[in-house]
Amino acid sequence: MTKFTRRDFVKAVGAASALPLLGASAQAAEPFKVGFIFLGPVGDYGWTWAHDKGRREMEAALGGAVKTTYVENVKEDASAIPILRDLARQGNKLIFATSFGYMDQVLEVAKEFPDVKFEHCTGFKRAANVSTYNSRFHEGRAVTGTIAGKVSKSGVIGYLGSFKIPEVVMGVNAFTLAAQAVNPKIQTKLVMIDSWFDPAKETAATETLANLGCDVIATHTDSPAPLQFCQKKGIFGFGQGADMSKFAPKAHLTAIEDIWGPHYTARVKAAIAGTWKSEDFWDGIKEGAVKVSAYNASLAKDAQDAANKVIEGYKAGSYDVFTGPIYDQSGALKVKEGQKMGLGDLATIDWYVKGIQSA
């Protein structure tokens, strides 16, 4: 007979009240439940697709030890709150919120469920039970920017963005700085379409950039539609989130692939083992979280070499695209010669570098 404290009682009642929900699965070896909220549909073949691929890899790696639930098409507004709450009430002990716009909603729900662990992707606010995780996508953007700088004949390159948030701002900055490093005359035209996923508007925006003289266009939205337009128009682009070469075999120069599986597997393992702590993860090319796809066979050797140099530099820690001198659009010096921007500054960056034309 063991001692039965009040705390145990509370736990037992809590467990009993959870039983009807769990139903038949409430066995001794109950799997650890993990929830995900996704911004787009898992079939977007971009951002959400990559997260879902990570989820499936994690599930495969941990076998029967986990049970995952996901909710797709969750808007980045207050409607995310009841969805997060529901996931927590359904017994998910670790919940991944996979877009920037869920930041405050996650913190709010995390306060209500101190026993549930949350991980918020691309944000910068943490709590005892809220971690943040991000990828150094901008390293991939530095690689694609290098290629764009080499490939562009007009000297004008395009960047199709979604919203003015730090992830996109640092993306277009890295892309432009890297392109300018190989061709100082490069100008970048930036269009934000106020959406992550809208193939028709993405296509129209790409068309607009092409009409304004851009001959290489990078996308920071989620569908392969812009690449298909580049293919039709005979200009070049890059895959976003996944290798999209089959959508545009000629136009697709390379892609930045988001690899989330290892992070999800490690964090779920830590949560099961009880070693999960609130942390800020920011992995990149070196850790394998950001991968650059195979180059298009048509890409010239010197462009490939320049891109490889950037990749090797990131692996060795000897290269950083955000190394001064860096000027903003007005020409003011923001980062002094030889200095590097820290990840903390990047996480909240809201200014564009010189050479970007934005509205």
Next chain:
Amino acid sequence: MTMTFIIDALVTVIGITTPILLAASGELVVEKSGVINLGVEGMMLVGTIAGFAVTFETGNPWLGILVATLAGAAAATIFAVLVLSLGANQVATGLALTIFGIGLSSLIGSNYVGIAIDPLESPFPDALANDSFWRVIFGHSPFVYFAILLVLAIGWFINKTRAGLVLRAVGENDLSAHSIGYPVIAIRYAAVAFGGAIAGIAGADFSMVISPLWAEQMTAGRGWIALALVVFAGWRAGRLLAGAYFFGVLMALELYAKASGHAIFPSQFWAAMPYLIAVIVLALISSRDGKDGKAPACLGKPFIPNG
């Protein structure tokens, strides 16, 4: 501003306007008959996946369009059975149809993620379609020409033909139409199925021309804009055509303003602009209280014959 630039911009406008114009044209006929079907987005998505899947499997885009048309009509027929034969609430059933269309298209589409097809090109000879000037007229997909001809035909049908008069009568006063001997329910069935068929074609435009791939919910809310457009146009075909192109020009202006670095207005304002203008136009229409721009009198009301 050079000529090429203007032509490029016009091509963009025409491309983004067409699916909205199509879906709105179909819904115009539905609403003229006195039925409001809020399931346009869902019917479009069913057409989007049907057109893509059939084109991919058979290699025949015309068969793809045909099946998209039938799929849109079939989805609309489900709606028609519920609201016309079983008397279900039109607003709730229309919303349910949207959710159904999203789900069904995602389910079927799960096998087609990550596949591309060749876009359906202009039906005219390359010499015209790719000419730097004439492409503004001849360089579009068949959807573009169909959409313009369709809305003109609908305008003629509604205003100039006897059958169109009957359709309007059913929408304005179903009891009178019934008492004269017109089959109100059958006419509404036909109108709803027609609207669905056209929404299906509008959907196919997304997956066969604009971005020839399948991605879940790739219509991204255009069905709702189409619904708003019908109201915006005051239930008139001519204004529908003008209104659709007005929306298209606004969207293109937004993109050009941003890309050329002269936003004029903050980007949020551009995004809100179509809605702002819609509100202003609606306010103007209702304040005039004239003959034009009024909704069909029986819109959204179930038909209950007396006796």
